Amino acid sequence: MKWHFSAKTGSPFWLEMRKQLEFDPLTDIHCSSDLALFPDISLALQDIAIEELQPRGLDPADLVGVFESGGTTGKAKRVIAYEEWLSQLVNWRVESFNKLNNSQPKNTLAIIPSGPHIVGAINFRRAKALGGHCFTVDLDPRWVKKLIKAGNTEACKDYVNHLIDQAELIIATQSISYLVATPPLLETIAQRPPLYKYLNKNLEMITWGGTHMDADTLDYLKTYIFPDVCITASYGSTMILSETKARMNEHYNGLPIFDSYAPYVLLDVVDLETKTPVPYYHRGRVTMNHVSKFALFPNILERDTAIKLPAIGHNLGVAVCDIQPVAEILGQAVIEGVY
Numbered sequence: 001m002k003w004h005f006s007a008k009t010g011s012p013f014w015l016e017m018r019k020q021l022e023f024d025p026l027t028d029i030h031c032s033s034d035l036a037l038f039p040d041i042s043l044a045l046q047d048i049a050i051e052e053l054q055p056r057g058l059d060p061a062d063l064v065g066v067f068e069s070g071g072t073t074g075k076a077k078r079v080i081a082y083e084e085w086l087s088q089l090v091n092w093r094v095e096s097f098n099k100l101n102n103s104q105p106k107n108t109l110a111i112i113p114s115g116p117h118i119v120g121a122i123n124f125r126r127a128k129a130l131g132g133h134c135f136t137v138d139l140d141p142r143w144v145k146k147l148i149k150a151g152n153t154e155a156c157k158d159y160v161n162h163l164i165d166q167a168e169l170i171i172a173t174q175s176i177s178y179l180v181a182t183p184p185l186l187e188t189i190a191q192r193p194p195l196y197k198y199l200n201k202n203l204e205m206i207t208w209g210g211t212h213m214d215a216d217t218l219d220y221l222k223t224y225i226f227p228d229v230c231i232t233a234s235y236g237s238t239m240i241l242s243e244t245k246a247r248m249n250e251h252y253n254g255l256p257i258f259d260s261y262a263p264y265v266l267l268d269v270v271d272l273e274t275k276t277p278v279p280y281y282h283r284g285r286v287t288m289n290h291v292s293k294f295a296l297f298p299n300i301l302e303r304d305t306a307i308k309l310p311a312i313g314h315n316l317g318v319a320v321c322d323i324q325p326v327a328e329i330l331g332q333a334v335i336e337g338v339y
Contacts, residue, residue: 001025004296009057032316035289038298045077068116069238070141074332081241085294090125092261106177107132113139137166141339148335160188182210184338190225200226209234210339212323215254239300240265240290252321259312259319264292266317269308283307
């Protein structure tokens with residue numbers, strides 16, 4: 001709190017916001033549960049000049065870039081990310097992976113959004129940390145959502161097949177060990193037997209995310225399509241500059257359990273009417289907090305609901321499982337699309 005609310009190190013946004021708060025963050029924030037005192041400032045990120053978010057205590061030269069949310073519920077929100085933060089995050093994401101032989105590159109194919117979306121920057125660094133190159137197929141989630149909203153399902157199917165067609169060209173000529181894709185894309189791959197049989201023999205790991213997946217679909221993919229490939233998942237948000245990671249070899253009702261990068265990224269699950277935390281093993285709305293020297297985004301109400309589970313070990317926050325989108329936010333329908 002001292003960092004973000006000091007004139008020397010804080011951002012112009014939070015220094016100005018402090019005047020509007022009904023509490024003093026320097027004296028009233030003592031523990032992670034106190035972060036609920038902050039208002040959800042995510043809507044302000046739709047219009048604010050990005051320079052207002054830069055902490056004065058950080059060197060602007062270390063900025064990776066400006067990133068945007070997917071615009072699922074309206075205008076996109078903008079955030080910034082620093083190289084040091086992304087490096088820390090990626091190191092945490094891959095710390096449990098086997099160490100790789102540098103003489104044998106393990107390349108990644110990521111069929112995910114790039115451009116203004118932070119997931120592209122994260123996966124580029126993740127691929128490098130795993131000892132290989134990152135091959136990409138650009139995915140525009142906003143275009144797919146427009147097609148779905150207009151009821152143009154055939155064009156949506158054509159676009160998804162267009163993505164997989166591009167992926168096949170890479171798979172046919174390059175050595176790919178890791179595949180990153182969304183559930184709708186994996187379901188499309190499952191409709192192409194020559195492709196999924198080839199991948200099943202050559203992939204080491206598939207990481208899915210971006211949209212929810214039910215337990216039956218996940219079981220089908222694991223049992224019949226990719227029985228010889230490790231399948232894991234991630235769940236994240238632009239608003240926390242981060243992804244969670246699924247616990248290895250542990251699930252709840254057939255679905256992955258997601259842990260956040262504590263203590264910098266903390267999750268909770270709350271009752272939407274009372275805004276109070278729900279008991280463990282109950283469903284509620286996901287809230288996210290990012291608290292580091294790189295950014296302060298506390299008490300962000302996400303578009304998803306989830307089952308609340310205990311955090312791993314002695315970590316702060318909670319774990320989540322069985323992520324599902326809400327039907328609408330602020331009168332806007334929530335459309336998942338392919339991401």
